[in-house]
Amino acid sequence: MHAVNFELITKDGRARRGRLATPHGAIETPVFMPVGTAATVKALKPDDVRELGAQIILANTYHLYLRPGHEVVKKAGGLHRFMHWDRPILTDSGGFQVFSLSSINKITEEGVTFASHIDGSRHLLSPEKSIEIQNALGADIIMAFDECVPYPAERGYVEASVLRTTRWAGRCKEAHGDTERQSLFGIMQGGMFKDLRRQSAEQITALDLPGYAIGGLSVGEPKDLMYEILDDCTEYLPPDRPRYLMGVGSPDALLEGIERGVDMFDCVMPTREARHGRAMTRGGSVNLRNAAYTEDFGPLDYSCDCYTCRNFSRAYLRHLVMAKEILGATLISIHNLTFLTHLMERARKAIEENTYASYKKEAMERYYRR
């Protein structure tokens, strides 16, 4: 018995419409998961996140291990209670962050030794340690500890890394006990080598886990290459398990991913863009630092019904951005996340109605017309 259970409702081409049951409620897929790195979706109250329709959020093992410490979160009653979020949570394994955020790191069979980006202190993150931390945090979905190979990478390095990631995934499964409370997802790697992707997928899926992620994409490679690799990846994954494309959140990548059979996505982009004064709209990206918005008293997006678009003008949002007011980040984050929530809602509807191809074409043309 797994903590999560995936139901594939219908398909339109390779695009999938599904439902993922979790201990904290069901998630309609395809789904975009807002990122709450340090147990907060930046600049938003959990009520804001709920109100904008987020079904599940992601939190970060690396960050929470370093601060406040997973033991503190456990004593608080787990992440849900600590951050006052009663819908599903997914925690990543920390694998990506030890490579991208800590300056010094050393990979051995045991795990990765790294220096904290906060105070420089040395730590070892291993498959067992990552699972221990994620068990303490208590998310509905936890991720296997993997190595996310950078781009570009030599074939020889990727070959060895894929094998290590497989061994680490096995150790994660071994270390993870309470599968009824938390479901462990595996992560396939393999860089930009199709045969290694296939090999990784075969080895990881052999572990018979309740879900699988595609890691190591959107790491700097050209988008066309990403889609080409992704095209194959989803073919190697079992149809009855959810597929999660990690770290992807631009509208085009979401739409391309759904077309290729991906069910779950996450990315810091919508909230990070918001903190830089950039909004995602159906007419394309809007940079509120642009002086053209000084006296633009219309909403960010006329077709949007979010709290921000219902109540505030581009002129006011631009004012907040220029004055470096926190409310600017809050209001644009609400809008950007709502924008992606709506994009996914419409995608789900289109799949149900067997019109995904035309929906995707129309959404792409609208968003990228300028």
Added chain:
Amino acid sequence: MHAVNFELITKDGRARRGRLATPHGAIETPVFMPVGTAATVKALKPDDVRELGAQIILANTYHLYLRPGHEVVKKAGGLHRFMHWDRPILTDSGGFQVFSLSSINKITEEGVTFASHIDGSRHLLSPEKSIEIQNALGADIIMAFDECVPYPAERGYVEASVLRTTRWAGRCKEAHGDTERQSLFGIMQGGMFKDLRRQSAEQITALDLPGYAIGGLSVGEPKDLMYEILDDCTEYLPPDRPRYLMGVGSPDALLEGIERGVDMFDCVMPTREARHGRAMTRGGSVNLRNAAYTEDFGPLDYSCDCYTCRNFSRAYLRHLVMAKEILGATLISIHNLTFLTHLMERARKAIEENTYASYKKEAMERYYRR
């Protein structure tokens, strides 16, 4: 006919329980007004500010004149609409800020020449200009342009300044046309000289304005001296007009001010303290940077029913503060403003019940016991 109308409901000693009718609704006094300097109460959505019970907020003429410009706000339909706040607003005159925020300033009979703290550009703020800006912003209550004399100041300087502030107040009244939409309050000055305070009050109240502020206190003088001066100030003001003590918001100063017959207060302190990780509670000030709160899973204040205290622990708030997460400023601001809202609610009730003296004593002992 004035835009605002004050009703003195009852008194308990010198403490006053009143109601101030405005074009955007009635305000129960004594009242604390949260400050929304740049057309936003920092880190809060207007819905948060409404929900925590704020009856009126203050915005800043100096800041809004420089950015986004009062003409932009006027074109947006005024400040209420621009910032999506439908309760009363008070704008200050900018007088205080040209002295405290701009590095270069020169006072003449005409007004004050100053350099913008944003880009160094030169501007003149005069009584007429301040009223023009405040008319464009459209707040329910606007303030006369005055000189806030620093502490300490020579008697000779204060004497001349009091006379100038009186002349400027007359010019403000002259410049302000639409008294049915916006009410102009006068400001008495006079530094720490009781006879000059009396003289200023007599001259300003001779203008027969719908409300009066006490300016030039809480500018660095010892608190005992402030209360001593304040003791007299309220005696010089007509009982049928609201009295506003500017820039004061610590619990003790609010309680002392109410005792001396003040009706309105404002201060950036509760929100500024919040951004520095400090919370105001019935048990005193709580600095969340203190490691003692790392595993403190109780609320900030057990007696508080605000969104923050209902849903989050001190441990979580401390985590947010340490991780420099925006949500920390938001949640502590909600609490601090709720704390002052409750303090004022209880004060109003105590005045109604003729128990203000014992309420004040008890509240002071509780808040300052450590």
